[in-house]
Amino acid sequence: MVPNKINADLQKERDSCSFNVTELTNLIDGGIEKTAERKKREEMALKEGIHIDEVPSVYLSHKEKYELAIKKACLLFKMIRRLQEEENAGMENYMAVLGGNLGSAILGDGSPLTLHYVMFIPTLMGQGTVEQQAHWIGRAFNLDIIGTYAQTELGHGTFVRGLETTATYDPSTKEFILHSPTLTAYKWWPGGLAHTANYCIVMAQLHTKGKCHGMHAFIVQLRDEETHMPLPGIKVGEIGAKLGMNGTNNGFLGFDQVRIPRDYMLMKNAKVLEDGTYVTAPSSKLAYGTMMFVRVMLVNDMCNYMAKAVTIATRYSAVRRQSQPKPNEPEPQILDYVTQQHKLMIGIASVHAFRTCADWLWQMYNNVTAELEAGDMERLPELHALSCCLKAVSTSDAAQCVERCRLSCGGHGYMLSSNLPLTYGLVTAACTYEGENTVMLLQTARYLVKAWQQAAGGQTLPPTVSYLREVVAGRRSPPFDNTIEGIVAGFYRVAAGKIGACVAQIEKRQKTGMCYEDAWNMTSVQLTSASEAHCRAIILSTYYKEIERQSNLVSPELATVLRQLVDLYVVYWALQCIGDLLRFTSISERDIDQLQGWYEDLLTRLRPNAVGLVDAFDIRDEILNSALGAYDGNAYERLMAEAMKSPLNKEPVNQSFHQYLKPLMQGKL
């Protein structure tokens, strides 16, 4: 039904692309070899066909979706196990198949086994003693047991200290008693917890000798290893249908006085001795590590989601024709409408911008981790502040980008076969998990206010906030310079100006008698805005600097396009933030007019390379999984082919006609 040839409009786009698409793909992957490795991995993982569903999962019931997710996850792990043995491949290959676009294409709408690898095993490694690691990690790696990680409760999320689950030490039996004192103490959300995992790491308030020592990690067996029945005192089940990720089997968990051996507490850091004596951890800041690692990885995920969405929407926009602005001419490709270019090009540029920032953050993370191991914690707060605001801004930008792409495909973007709704479901979830975005921005704001005060006190500042110094010192802005560098400098002025205004506002409110906490709260809308401005300045400058460097290493044709994308990204954000630039820099009305013209000119220049730019993301059809976005551009044929897979289309008359519709029409219902 779907023709075996490339749509003519798409072919024409590809023929006129001004740069070498493969060169850009290699650049994105990090080199020719990396591209080859990725392609080999994809080929290997996809040839098994685990990703192919007899009936697309969107037509299944909630329960069937879970059953399909288990089947796929188990087959995938079986395959990985085989590959490990055959090829003697390391953990890296393992994670590469599981993570990113490839894993999610095979696993569909989330997997119930993900937390086993992403949280259960890493926590055992990070927080278990050597003996505990010896005991548990082998079993977990072999999949003799399947675990998950339970922290969030029905009534408690981001504020970890508020968690209610207790683990009370009983020295008479040398056991901990896990208990959920209230309904709101029930664990709620962990993936795989509902019907999949038989073990779980549980975060609970540790009580011993009549004193509470805060959150600690405990291993709890949930289900019998043979029968999978929940053990006595364990109340476990699933939390119900969600906007997305309906394959993840998110669960709830309540304890009714469940006893576990003393050595089921993970004791690499803090300990409880046999008599119940609590021994403190050497440093509590180490726990930051995992959280920050996950946030760094998240920024990369966001690039993958945006790349998918913008590939789908751009290819479809080259195929779709609509309206007739000029009489007697054919309907243009919708990609020729400047409003459509406005929706798509920023998406393409955003993928590159955030990819650059993710790499940069990853390097910083590695440096700081190395320093940490040498006992140097100096840059930890800076890294923490950066990871918070980048988490918030990247997830929020990605969600908007995916939704903009979906809407840009008109009605067909609303079809699940476009794969845009499912992608949105995954990306918008990231705005909430791993730290709710408003909370994240306020964490960064707290750091920025402190940095401002340090600067005011004459202290030196860490690199990423050193720009505050000029403004704190009351130095006048240099005249606004309407170039990319000038705009980036302008964004730093905006960030500094907003942070300064917040500090002044808080102080002013304190002078009227408000306590600091209330003054902070009253100023918090402005604080989130300052935090975002800081983040935007960093994204713009990181992206600009990195592409300046890369442009010298690639062909002149590619360098031109890369620079155009940076320009587009910077000018787009300048136009979005005109109010801020007007307030905090000397930008003029003439500058603004120029920016607008510059922006429209960039859209025109990038237009012929739009398809080449998304082709360079090199997302295979099996991974893109979209009727609208497939490489061959046969969007209409594929939409129809996908529709025909609906079980409703397997019979000409549905039974409900006889049961309800006909009786209604004949007045006999």
Place this chain on the structure above:
Amino acid sequence: MVPNKINADLQKERDSCSFNVTELTNLIDGGIEKTAERKKREEMALKEGIHIDEVPSVYLSHKEKYELAIKKACLLFKMIRRLQEEENAGMENYMAVLGGNLGSAILGDGSPLTLHYVMFIPTLMGQGTVEQQAHWIGRAFNLDIIGTYAQTELGHGTFVRGLETTATYDPSTKEFILHSPTLTAYKWWPGGLAHTANYCIVMAQLHTKGKCHGMHAFIVQLRDEETHMPLPGIKVGEIGAKLGMNGTNNGFLGFDQVRIPRDYMLMKNAKVLEDGTYVTAPSSKLAYGTMMFVRVMLVNDMCNYMAKAVTIATRYSAVRRQSQPKPNEPEPQILDYVTQQHKLMIGIASVHAFRTCADWLWQMYNNVTAELEAGDMERLPELHALSCCLKAVSTSDAAQCVERCRLSCGGHGYMLSSNLPLTYGLVTAACTYEGENTVMLLQTARYLVKAWQQAAGGQTLPPTVSYLREVVAGRRSPPFDNTIEGIVAGFYRVAAGKIGACVAQIEKRQKTGMCYEDAWNMTSVQLTSASEAHCRAIILSTYYKEIERQSNLVSPELATVLRQLVDLYVVYWALQCIGDLLRFTSISERDIDQLQGWYEDLLTRLRPNAVGLVDAFDIRDEILNSALGAYDGNAYERLMAEAMKSPLNKEPVNQSFHQYLKPLMQGKL
């Protein structure tokens, strides 16, 4: 499981509300009697229990969802039929039960019978001759037949002239031959088309005597009335799963030379005589009527969706407690965080603002329709321009409002049992249907550019664009006045400034040799922005004026709150559009500081009435259908109760354990 008492935090909120909630409810409904009628209607419609699902539909398969939707729709129509007979109620009551929040609460995620009433019958009434009406409308009203309306095609949406389906007259048999020449000519999207309707109004290109006369409406029988089997030459089925509205049974439809009698063409306006002679319609502008009516209704729907979302999020925010900003104090309600108030209060105000605009547009629609019937078309273009931009801005604001509310509920907003994801699915669809939003904004822009040119030519302007006169005449802005009235005036200056800039830009581009169409396209991003600015100015001024009027008719307590909401709405938008105000008015940095302080102050003043304000929307629990938002505030108990309804929770061990998980763990898969 859910306690039979009001959550203490919610009760406290209600006790401290400063105004009479019922008074506001009556004002919203349009009077005490209207509230009573609505409540009676709700009671009557809900007591049948059609809205109650044994298993919530979110757990069903796609096919089961359709079957449930048919069951519900048929039972609802049976009930309505009975009520009509019992109470002798008119059409109005009928539509009231079907439409708005009540209908969608009963019908769930869209209904396959909606288009029968919303499009099939109205089109017969509007475009059929008296004879055709006599023949068809009775059968349709009695539900002897079920119809739908097919216009959009797989390859063609907003641009109606591009539709491909043909209806060719054959004078030898006095029949029309309907045909789909290509795959892209297939009708695609109509609700109920897939497996439900047995008749359909089809829009097709009329060909007679070798000439094409453009789009006309034809009645086509799709399925046998007894067996429901598709008739020969009819290719019909469903288009597949979607982001939302999975009960609507959207279908595709292809014709292979299907013949219908000549009098199946709706001939109230244009006609084809027996010999094939085409007789033109008296006026083609009449067709605008229905489209505009639907867009006016849409603005009202948006208010309903926003009211639901903000009720859910506000009540939950009063119940949810999180974090500990002050040591030794309990965790505050999240409604006490100013960032949370920032997300919710604008939602509450938006409901009132758009409700006011919907009423105003409705009055204007009625006036213009009356004038039209008297042959006066003068205000038609103005109404059309208004309905376009209000459609775009209201649906886009509503989608953002619902999504903001969902995100403000953290992880629990991601649960389908919150009802926020489903609401988003419905509201975001409206950004695309009935005219894609970017296209809508550009339609309004075309009118605004013309109005500008009229003003420049010294012609008088219709009321809603008369503000252009001052700016066209080059009169200087008066100094910015930082009051509500001053801000509203500022928004008009912004709109005029942006329209003027677009006109100048287009002219400048034309002078460089670009044709008008290309100059328009290059300027189209700015044109959409100008169109939105025009719409914002109208919304702000309409809302402000109407509340000024209403405030004199209500108690002083209520008047205070109503005015605070207007102030909040206006100041919020001023802060959102600071860049525009800086460019086009003389607003100062001092004004901006004042606005920010004013905004924060308004949030503080409105905070104690937040719950009262959403209570006043008076949305019954059955209609709200949300575990998070129920009137009693027992959010956690309801979340758990909803989770327990999941079929996965009906058995402790899922079969997939034995089939896949256990074999995997034992190395035997």
